[in-house]
Amino acid sequence: MNCCEKQEYTIDNEQLARFAKAMGHPSRIAILSFLANLDSCYFGDIHNELPIAKATVSQHLKELKDAGLITGTIEAPKVKYCIHRENWAKAQAYFNTFFASLKEKDLCCE
Amino acid sequence: MNCCEKQEYTIDNEQLARFAKAMGHPSRIAILSFLANLDSCYFGDIHNELPIAKATVSQHLKELKDAGLITGTIEAPKVKYCIHRENWAKAQAYFNTFFASLKEKDLCCE
DNA sequence: GATAATGTTCGTAATTTTGCGAACAACGAA
DNA sequence: TTCGTTGTTCGCAAAATTACGAACATTATC
Numbered sequence: 001m002n003c004c005e006k007q008e009y010t011i012d013n014e015q016l017a018r019f020a021k022a023m024g025h026p027s028r029i030a031i032l033s034f035l036a037n038l039d040s041c042y043f044g045d046i047h048n049e050l051p052i053a054k055a056t057v058s059q060h061l062k063e064l065k066d067a068g069l070i071t072g073t074i075e076a077p078k079v080k081y082c083i084h085r086e087n088w089a090k091a092q093a094y095f096n097t098f099f100a101s102l103k104e105k106d107l108c109c110e
Numbered sequence: 111m112n113c114c115e116k117q118e119y120t121i122d123n124e125q126l127a128r129f130a131k132a133m134g135h136p137s138r139i140a141i142l143s144f145l146a147n148l149d150s151c152y153f154g155d156i157h158n159e160l161p162i163a164k165a166t167v168s169q170h171l172k173e174l175k176d177a178g179l180i181t182g183t184i185e186a187p188k189v190k191y192c193i194h195r196e197n198w199a200k201a202q203a204y205f206n207t208f209f210a211s212l213k214e215k216d217l218c219c220e
Numbered sequence: 221g222a223t224a225a226t227g228t229t230c231g232t233a234a235t236t237t238t239g240c241g242a243a244c245a246a247c248g249a250a
Numbered sequence: 251t252t253c254g255t256t257g258t259t260c261g262c263a264a265a266a267t268t269a270c271g272a273a274c275a276t277t278a279t280c
Contacts, residue, residue: 013136013139013140013143014136016133016139017133017134017135017136017138017139018134020130020131020133020134020139021130021131021133021134021135022130022134023126023127023130023134024127024128024130024131024132024133024134025127025131025267025268026123026124026127027268028127029123029126029127029130029208030123032208033123033208033211036208036211036212036213037211037213038213038215038216038217038218038219040218041218041219042226043226043227044225044226044227047227052268052269052270053269053270053271054226054227054228055227055228055229055230055269055270055271055272056268056269056270057227058227058228058229059228059267059268059269060268062228063267074227074276076226076276076277076278077224077225077226077227077276077277077278078225078226078227079226079227079228080218080219082216082218082219082220083212083219085212088209088212091209092205092206092209092210095202095205095206095209096202096205096206096209098139098142098143098146099198099201099202099205099206100202101143101146101147102146102193102195102198103146103147103148105148106148106192107148108148108150108151108190108192109148109151109190109192109193135237135238137238152256153256153257153258154255154256154257157257162238162239162240163239163240163241164256164257164258165239165240165241165242165257165258165259165260166238166239166240167257168257168258168259169237169238169239169258170238172258173237184246184247184257186246186247186248186256187246187247187248187254187255187256187257188255188256188257189256189257189258
């Protein structure tokens, strides 16, 4: 399904808000961009990309993982983070459906 | 421009995070949905739709306004809120571009 | 086994967010 | 003018977020 096909999604407002909240911080957007562009997927490289302490990076990664947008696996002694593709697609569809729901004709405003 | 055309947007991570943050709360998603579906655009009706105090609703509306997703105008004695269509489209494009940036081939993960 | 490298967790502090009731401001109507 | 309606702002409290360094755990390597 590409982004122009009709979507049957019934948006779960709670879920959409959870995705949005996870994306609501510049560092986390940067992390997601980094992973989406496949520059690397190891903690160390993510950390190097950001001007914040590793404890903080770890915390942001945890939040993204809790929101379901990424996965984390141990590849000793490193930790590999990846975009959670299934949920990524779900988030994409949710946002897309949400924004597309805006009606053209506006009887109230304007 | 529909959602399938190539987009030349250079995403501003800060701006995207700001949009996401504003959307990162169920009540604010509900407000945006309400306005997008043109059910009404007056404060009172928005308030009736939500199980929270009017002071809190007013606060959420302020945040959405600060993020640029809605506008607020006084129509005494009521206040009318509307989707800020220009910024709405901008946010839509930002999210769309962001999610679409995920590479298909993944050399690192999976 | 000792050491180095890699991340997570803990404890703490500062700030922000969320939410409420009460007080207040602005305006239309009686 | 007075009153009722409509929302905003204020003051406060509780909770969550953000960030850091230090301590800790794990594993690879010497």
